[in-house]
Amino acid sequence: MSNSTTTLPFWDEVVANAQMGHDQKQPFFSMAPMEAVTDTIFRRVVAKAGAPDVYYTEFTNASSMIHPKAKFSVQGRLAVAENEQQPIAQIWGGRPDDIAGAAKLLPSMGYQAVDINMGCPDATVIKNGAGSDLIRHEDLARQIVAAAKQSGLPVSVKTRLGFYKTEEFREWLPIILRQNVAVLTVHLRTRQEMSKVPAHFEFIDDILAMRDDIAPQTLIQINGDIKTRQQGLDLAKAHPGLDGIMIGRGIFENPYAFEKSPRQHTLTESIDLLNLQLDLFDEVNATVTPKHFEALKRYFKIYLRGFAHASALRQMLMETHSTDEVRTVLARELAKVYDAVANDKHIYRDNAAASADMAAATARKVASETD
Numbered sequence: 001m002s003n004s005t006t007t008l009p010f011w012d013e014v015v016a017n018a019q020m021g022h023d024q025k026q027p028f029f030s031m032a033p034m035e036a037v038t039d040t041i042f043r044r045v046v047a048k049a050g051a052p053d054v055y056y057t058e059f060t061n062a063s064s065m066i067h068p069k070a071k072f073s074v075q076g077r078l079a080v081a082e083n084e085q086q087p088i089a090q091i092w093g094g095r096p097d098d099i100a101g102a103a104k105l106l107p108s109m110g111y112q113a114v115d116i117n118m119g120c121p122d123a124t125v126i127k128n129g130a131g132s133d134l135i136r137h138e139d140l141a142r143q144i145v146a147a148a149k150q151s152g153l154p155v156s157v158k159t160r161l162g163f164y165k166t167e168e169f170r171e172w173l174p175i176i177l178r179q180n181v182a183v184l185t186v187h188l189r190t191r192q193e194m195s196k197v198p199a200h201f202e203f204i205d206d207i208l209a210m211r212d213d214i215a216p217q218t219l220i221q222i223n224g225d226i227k228t229r230q231q232g233l234d235l236a237k238a239h240p241g242l243d244g245i246m247i248g249r250g251i252f253e254n255p256y257a258f259e260k261s262p263r264q265h266t267l268t269e270s271i272d273l274l275n276l277q278l279d280l281f282d283e284v285n286a287t288v289t290p291k292h293f294e295a296l297k298r299y300f301k302i303y304l305r306g307f308a309h310a311s312a313l314r315q316m317l318m319e320t321h322s323t324d325e326v327r328t329v330l331a332r333e334l335a336k337v338y339d340a341v342a343n344d345k346h347i348y349r350d351n352a353a354a355s356a357d358m359a360a361a362t363a364r365k366v367a368s369e370t371d
């Protein structure tokens, strides 16, 4: 008896899973690659809050990955927990040999897809002839895609409209589309624009027409200023050829950005996310790679916002020096915060939910006093 199961190629499966249970075409949603953000810790927090269909790692330098001395320093970026959905590895570099060497390491690490960064605006990356600099060096860009394909993994590219001017996309994107990539992700801005101007949604239809013409098999994913799943669905409805929607900074404003049935969330739920992040930070710090506590502080704002005294609590947490100190402050202050939320009627996101929170907190308090 054969027990073989048919497994779809990676991206076909992503598309099929996103489509499941829907009659009309559904885009897949991805968590954008973000340096110093989308590591195994934060990806698992996002998975709990509201999971996207796919995740990307932080970008990882291909030359470091294959360098005998540097390879350990980048390992943490590519670490994936056992109970975590395998993300797509995003790598960057300006040397095709290094890209080939790095991409070939990925399958043995469990990766099923590789993404090449051709959009990073950072001056150091550009100096290395990588990131958005590849927009200005199309031959090298072609060689880099070919090099990544030596891994046998499906190759995708994340890029911008152009280096200097938006209109460059008319020449640049066809170059990548002709390389038969699995997915082309377009951050709808130029390198010059950084993230300072609104994303150019007005070019979506032109990009889709190019894809239909040049590489109908390539999936098009758009990125830039899309804050929530609902906004992504609206865009996909307005531009039916779109295959994927990538969300980056939206997650900082709303950790539940990907949830399928948006609802109000309680303070307790957000505190739970913060606690999960603290626990995973300790786990990764102890078992995978040293993590800097100071970098954790930037996340406090994601979870502690929108309720009375949120900023006072954040301020206290900014003065901590370890995850245990954070836990101590939370244990000391949260009952007061719940009281303040109740007294002020200055309620976190949703009145009913916050009242329920408050009732639970009061019950806990009563229980502890009668113990």
Ligand SMILES: Cc1cc2nc3c(=O)[nH]c(=O)nc-3n(C[C@H](O)[C@H](O)[C@H](O)COP(=O)(O)O)c2cc1C
Binding pocket: 032, 033, 034, 035, 036, 037, 057, 058, 059, 090, 117, 119, 120, 158, 187, 195, 223, 224, 225, 226, 246, 247, 248, 249, 250
């Ligand atoms: C903190 C931060 C780190 C980023 N790191 C990466 C990265 O490693 N690779 C990459 O391709 N883009 C990176 N980006 C760009 C995002 O992936 C995304 O293209 C950009 O933020 C625009 O999308 P958004 O408006 O949804 O945030 C980063 C952005 C931010 C804010």
